[in-house]
Every structure is written in structure tokens, then in C-alpha cells.
Amino acid sequence: SQQGEEDPQALSIQEGENATMNCSYKTSINNLQWYRQNSGRGLVHLILIRSNEREKHSGRLRVTLDTSKKSSSLLITASRAADTASYFCATARVDTPLVFGKGTRLSVIA
Amino acid sequence: NAGVTQTPKFQVLKTGQSMTLQCAQDMNHEYMSWYRQDPGMGLRLIHYSVGAGITDQGEVPNGYNVSRSTTEDFPLRLLSAAPSQTSVYFCASSRTVPGSIEISGNTIYFGEGSWLTVV
Numbered sequence: 001s002q003q004g005e006e007d008p009q010a011l012s013i014q015e016g017e018n019a020t021m022n023c024s025y026k027t028s029i030n031n032l033q034w035y036r037q038n039s040g041r042g043l044v045h046l047i048l049i050r051s052n053e054r055e056k057h058s059g060r061l062r063v064t065l066d067t068s069k070k071s072s073s074l075l076i077t078a079s080r081a082a083d084t085a086s087y088f089c090a091t092a093r094v095d096t097p098l099v100f101g102k103g104t105r106l107s108v109i110a
Numbered sequence: 111n112a113g114v115t116q117t118p119k120f121q122v123l124k125t126g127q128s129m130t131l132q133c134a135q136d137m138n139h140e141y142m143s144w145y146r147q148d149p150g151m152g153l154r155l156i157h158y159s160v161g162a163g164i165t166d167q168g169e170v171p172n173g174y175n176v177s178r179s180t181t182e183d184f185p186l187r188l189l190s191a192a193p194s195q196t197s198v199y200f201c202a203s204s205r206t207v208p209g210s211i212e213i214s215g216n217t218i219y220f221g222e223g224s225w226l227t228v229v
Binding site for chain 1 (some may be wrong): 114143145149151152153154155158168188200202207208209217218219220221222223
């Protein structure tokens, strides 16, 4: 299975701190994506990084990808209470559906 | 532009009953899929479709049936509900398969979920 595994399963930080979540996967991929899910809601696409890219930024989000280690990290800088959510990585091989990890639950305490 | 619309939002079924979860998108997306989400399990793919008339099985297809007669609609049918199918179900769509080499502008959109309880 190419399923991603996020680490840690849960993370609690103070507002203003940075939050780092990691994702590891098992097989070669075409791209890796990160999603956010607020409680009781659907998933929202955050950022996509291709297999030939090493780092991408979007606002306060920074994603890195290390294909040699089959791992990715999501960094949220200067976190806010509104960032409280579950975060999922998802991997895709060429012309295949997304496969999701089990997620990291982030709590940002004001 | 409504995006991806799922109905119903909540449903309680008795064991053995059948029902259909509806999913519709108005973005002319070719790719649609159904996931189920259980506590501590992340999202698992049930079925997916790369276009009208084409469907394929995902990781956990047993007990579910799908069809894709139109580009817009992708209903998920529970044939004989079991307590193990108690879950939250999400429909998703995108312009093409998520792993496509052509991924520019291929954002995946999720519905808001359908909470299903089988008693």
C-alpha cells in the first residue's frame, strides 16, 4: 500500500508557535497533497507538491518533499486558533486515485 | 456554482436496509470518487470513476455499488446495510485523475460529508 502515515497523531501548541507535521509513504509517487479538515466538515485542499519539487510555499504553509526518504512535512508558521483541525497527506501515483493517511489532529490554544 | 453536493447529510438505517447516497458536481469534472472515514483510519477509497460509464473499485468496495450514467452524478448504493458500514462518507471530484501527469489546475473538491449510522 502507498498509504501515507502522518506523525504525530496529535499535536497541541500555543497560538503563535509553529506546527510541523510529517508524512511518510511507501511507494514512488507522482505528487503529494495536504488537506485540512475542520471538525464535522469536508476536506479542503491546501497544497500540492510534485515528485520533482522539493519545497513549496503558500502563505503561512511550507511543504517539503524528500523522495529519497519517501517523506514530506507540512509547516504552519505563526499558528492561529483557526488552524485547529485535522491535517491529512495524500499521495498519488500516475493516473491513480488519491490515497490518504490517517491524519494529524492539531490543536492551537489561544 | 455549488461545487460537490452530497445528500443526505445524516441517515440512520436498520441492518439489511438499502439506500443511496447522492453526489452531484456542477464543475464538469471527469473524475469522481467516494471515500469513507472512520475514527483513526483516515479516508479509505470505496469506488471511483474516471468518466461517465466507467467505474472502478477502490480499497474497500465490498457492500457498495456505484454507477456513472452522467458526468454530474455519482451515487453510492448500500445494498444491504451492516453496522460495519456506520461511517462518514465523502464524495470528491476533480477535472482528471489526481495522479495525472497533467495536474495543473486539477484541484480536488470534497463534499461536506454524509453521516450514516446502521443499527
